[in-house]
Amino acid sequence: MQSWASAGDSTYDAAVKLGKLVEEASDGRLIITPYNAGAIIPAGKEFDSVLSGTVEAVHGAPAWTLGYFPGAIFYNNTVGGLTYNQQRMWLNKEGLELARKNYKPLGAHYVGPLTPHNAExxxxxxxxxxxxxxxxxxxxxxxxxxxxxxxxxxxxxxxxxxxxxxxxxxxxxxxxxxxxxxxxxxxxxxxxxxxxxxxxxxxxxPTDAQALFVNQKVWDALPKDLQVIVTNATFQIADEYYTEEIVNDAAALIEFENYxxxxxxxxxxxxxxxxxxxxAYYAEQAASDPAYKEIYDSVMAWKKVCSQFNIQ
Missing domain, CATH: 3.40.190.10 (Periplasmic binding protein-like II)
Known part of the structure; x- marks a missing residue:
C-alpha cells in the first residue's frame, strides 16, 4: 500500500497503524505493508497504479481521482460542504454505497476515509x-x-x-x-x-479525508472475514485519527502563534x-453528470437534515 503522504506526515503514521491493527485482528493472516509517497510509484499517481495493479492498495485523496469520477470530490473536501461528523453519518446512511457503486466499475474498492480531518x-x-x-x-x-x-x-x-x-x-x-x-x-x-x-x-x-482504496480484483479475492476486518479497522483508525487531530490542532495553533x-x-x-x-461550479457539474448529481443531491439533502437538527 502506497500512501499519498511523506514519512514525516501524521497521516502516514495512521497508514502504519492500519497495517498493525489488521495484522493483529486477522491473527497474521493479512499483512498490509505501507510505503510513503513516491516509494514505489510517483507521488500523485497512486490511484492510477491501484487500478493497474502496480500496487494493491493506496491511501490517498479521493480528489485525486476526479479524472475518473468527478463526484469523488464529495468524499474529499467541498466548499461549504459536510463536516466530518456529518459526513461520517452520511457514509452510514448512503454515502458509502454510492462511493462503491461508482469506484467498482473503474476497478477500485473504496474502503473508507482512513484519515479524515477537522476543518482545514x-x-x-x-x-x-x-x-x-x-x-x-x-x-x-x-x-x-x-x-x-x-x-x-x-x-x-x-x-x-x-x-x-x-x-x-x-x-x-x-x-x-x-x-x-x-x-x-x-x-x-x-x-x-x-x-x-x-x-x-x-x-x-469543513473536512477533508484521504481514503483507503484497494484494487477491486485484490479485494474480491479476500475472504469475507478479512474484508470485514479491513473495513472495520479503517473506520476505527479514522475515528481515532480524527479525535486525536482535533486535540492536536488546538495545540498547533498556539505553536504557530508562538513561532x-x-x-x-x-x-x-x-x-x-x-x-x-x-x-455555481457544483451546480454546473451536477447538471452535466448524472452520477455527480446523484451524490450532490444526497449530500445536500443530508446537510439539510443536519441543519434541521443542529448536527455540527
Missing part, C-alpha cells in the same frame, strides 16, 4: 490576503481539479502539486501560498518556516465570493 487551514500564505483583490494572480497550490477551477474563477492562479513538493515550492517562490490539511499536520510539516500567514476558515474545507506566524481569519468578502463561485 484555509491558506498558508507568504503574502497578506486582506480582500478579494489580493487573490488576483495569487499562485496557490490546490489539491484538486475542482478547487483549481473554483479559485481560477475567483481570479487566482492555482496549480496542483503533490503534498511532498509544497514546502520547497513555497520556499523557492514558485507558489505564493497553499492549502494543505489542518494545523497539527501542517505544523509537523514545518510550513511555519516558509509561509508567514495562516488563514483560518472552515469555508473551503511568530500571523494567524488570521479569512476576510468576509473572500468567503462570500468563494461560496458564490463554488455553488
Amino acid at each position: 487551514v484555509f491558506m498558508h500564505s507568504t503574502k497578506p490576503l486582506d480582500s478579494v483583490e489580493d487573490l488576483k494572480g495569487f499562485k496557490a497550490r490546490m489539491g484538486s481539479a475542482a478547487l483549481n477551477e473554483i479559485f481560477a474563477r475567483m481570479g487566482a492562479a492555482p496549480v496542483f502539486l503533490p503534498g511532498g513538493e509544497v514546502y520547497e515550492a513555497t520556499q523557492r517562490g514558485i507558489i505564493d501560498g497553499f492549502e494543505y490539511v489542518t494545523p497539527s499536520v501542517n505544523w509537523g510539516m514545518g510550513f511555519q518556516e516558509v509561509a508567514d500567514y495562516v488563514y483560518l476558515s472552515p469555508s473551503r474545507a 511568530g506566524s500571523k494567524v488570521r481569519k479569512v476576510p468576509a468578502d473572500i468567503e462570500a465570493l468563494l461560496f458564490k463561485t463554488a455553488d
Whole structure:
C-alpha cells in the first residue's frame, strides 16, 4: 500500500497503524505493508497504479481521482460542504454505497476515509490576503481539479502539486501560498518556516479525508472475514485519527502563534465570493453528470437534515 503522504506526515503514521491493527485482528493472516509517497510509484499517481495493479492498495485523496469520477470530490473536501461528523453519518446512511457503486466499475474498492480531518487551514500564505483583490494572480497550490477551477474563477492562479513538493515550492517562490490539511499536520510539516500567514476558515474545507482504496480484483479475492476486518479497522483508525487531530490542532495553533506566524481569519468578502463561485461550479457539474448529481443531491439533502437538527 502506497500512501499519498511523506514519512514525516501524521497521516502516514495512521497508514502504519492500519497495517498493525489488521495484522493483529486477522491473527497474521493479512499483512498490509505501507510505503510513503513516491516509494514505489510517483507521488500523485497512486490511484492510477491501484487500478493497474502496480500496487494493491493506496491511501490517498479521493480528489485525486476526479479524472475518473468527478463526484469523488464529495468524499474529499467541498466548499461549504459536510463536516466530518456529518459526513461520517452520511457514509452510514448512503454515502458509502454510492462511493462503491461508482469506484467498482473503474476497478477500485473504496474502503473508507482512513484519515479524515477537522476543518482545514484555509491558506498558508507568504503574502497578506486582506480582500478579494489580493487573490488576483495569487499562485496557490490546490489539491484538486475542482478547487483549481473554483479559485481560477475567483481570479487566482492555482496549480496542483503533490503534498511532498509544497514546502520547497513555497520556499523557492514558485507558489505564493497553499492549502494543505489542518494545523497539527501542517505544523509537523514545518510550513511555519516558509509561509508567514495562516488563514483560518472552515469555508473551503469543513473536512477533508484521504481514503483507503484497494484494487477491486485484490479485494474480491479476500475472504469475507478479512474484508470485514479491513473495513472495520479503517473506520476505527479514522475515528481515532480524527479525535486525536482535533486535540492536536488546538495545540498547533498556539505553536504557530508562538513561532511568530500571523494567524488570521479569512476576510468576509473572500468567503462570500468563494461560496458564490463554488455553488455555481457544483451546480454546473451536477447538471452535466448524472452520477455527480446523484451524490450532490444526497449530500445536500443530508446537510439539510443536519441543519434541521443542529448536527455540527
